[in-house]
Amino acid sequence: MSKTTKTLCWALAIVLTLAVAAYQHAGSRTQAQKVEFTLNGTAYSVSLPHSLDTGSEGMKLHINDLPPEARICCLFEPCFGEAAAWDTLYARKNESGTFIIPFSTHHTTEKINYYISIASFGETVFVTDKPLTLHFKNSVPIWLLIPHLLLMLAALLFSSLSGILAFIKQASFYRYAKWALWYLLGGGLVLGSLVQKISFGHSWADWPLEQGFTNNKTLVIVLFWIAAVWMNRKLKKRYIWAVFAAVVMLAVYAIPHSITDYT
Numbered sequence: 001m002s003k004t005t006k007t008l009c010w011a012l013a014i015v016l017t018l019a020v021a022a023y024q025h026a027g028s029r030t031q032a033q034k035v036e037f038t039l040n041g042t043a044y045s046v047s048l049p050h051s052l053d054t055g056s057e058g059m060k061l062h063i064n065d066l067p068p069e070a071r072i073c074c075l076f077e078p079c080f081g082e083a084a085a086w087d088t089l090y091a092r093k094n095e096s097g098t099f100i101i102p103f104s105t106h107h108t109t110e111k112i113n114y115y116i117s118i119a120s121f122g123e124t125v126f127v128t129d130k131p132l133t134l135h136f137k138n139s140v141p142i143w144l145l146i147p148h149l150l151l152m153l154a155a156l157l158f159s160s161l162s163g164i165l166a167f168i169k170q171a172s173f174y175r176y177a178k179w180a181l182w183y184l185l186g187g188g189l190v191l192g193s194l195v196q197k198i199s200f201g202h203s204w205a206d207w208p209l210e211q212g213f214t215n216n217k218t219l220v221i222v223l224f225w226i227a228a229v230w231m232n233r234k235l236k237k238r239y240i241w242a243v244f245a246a247v248v249m250l251a252v253y254a255i256p257h258s259i260t261d262y263t
Helices: 003-027 142-167 173-200 214-231 239-253
Strands: 033-039 042-048 051-053 059-061 071-078 087-090 099-101 111-120 123-126 132-137
Touching (some): 003 142
Antiparallel strands (some): 033 042, 071 087, 111 123, 111 132
């Protein structure tokens, strides 16, 4: 394989990795949702969160130039269990001008549906037409989160590179296939389980124990790469296995972590 071909393979693998990672991040339901609303003829915007650390002081809302007499209210109900009346919490304003809704009695794995309403000069508006979902979780220490993310990105990179090399029938694909598998095992099954244990109190929340989705995605990718490495352990010419495993990994990575609710 020429140096130019090798460079192009690496470049394509890097582009695929960054593109899929960016797509997954942008499509994640854990990202705050920016909404716009009008109150007393004035347009405002606010970012509404989909997740909240259990140890935080509450949900923080940044709304610039809101009238001092405006009152912000959060109406919420549990996502699971029997239907209950909607509860109400009023926001307080801290010294920096940020509105804080003091959620303090909720626990890890709990979810609520909520609306935000704002009243000023006799007018009351709901900033969204439909309720949003808020998931309470524990904060993951940075020393664990960063290695987890880096290993998963490395796994995606070497998976893509292995698939590209296998597609053009280069024997070197097998080396990167093994690296992809090892990074998946370390970053996904080991560190990923630790991250989930700290965040939600469970190391494994998917099949066969529960009906989640994140662990299942990792398990599917690992099984495909185990098959690809195993099938090429001697001849290293069964390229289709690595190509298929790489395609599956790209497709699974494009699915946001929180596409289904954890119950």
